[in-house]
Amino acid sequence: MANKILIVDDAKTIRQQVNFTLTKGGFEVIEAEDGVDGIEKLKANKDVKVIISDINMPNMGGIEMVTAINTSNDLPHPPILMLTTEGAAEIVAEAKKAGASGWITKPFKPEVLIEAVKRLVG
Template sequence: MAKTILIVDDSSSLRTVVKLSLARAGYEVLEAGDGKEGLAQLDKLAKVHLIVSDVNMPNMDGITFLTHVKQHPRHKFTPVIMLTTEGQDAKKEQGRAAGAKAWILKPFNPPQLLDAVSKLILP
């Protein structure tokens, strides 16, 4: 059975690039346009194996989204990769404190993302 990954990003073009990369690698991919949509997706799903989230989004930013995910009993152990333009150490520290397992800067290269995903999703 394919592992499920949720992409949360307000850029539909970026979601498409990430989705194509992950789908080609055999993952089932779901999308959300911001943190609120991401939480709504998670409420409908029994299991998500990994989340890839942007930091800067309307309605609910990635750090707030991550904080909510980690409070959810069903998803608190789901690994989260932050895929963002934010490179400042303070932002990275906020992400780590909220529970992010990896921090990848945009523009990203698909092999780098797939490498991080394969390390965080158990076979």
């Protein structure tokens, strides 16, 4: 069975690009459009191996979602990879402090994304 990856991004085109890339890489992909939706999808799919999340999203951003997941006793804590246009050191530090496992900037190279996900899946 393929490893499940949860993509959380408010941009449909990014979700489609990531989905296409990871599906080609042999992963099963679930999509969510913001942090609130991401948490709901994680509750429904407790076997998610890695979460890939944007930072800037409506309703609940990526860093808030990472914090909510990592401080919850009711949710699994898969590694979370931030995929964002943000590259500022203080934002990277804030995401790491919240519990993010890694960082890839957009636009991403498909092979870099697949390699990072494979590393996180183990």
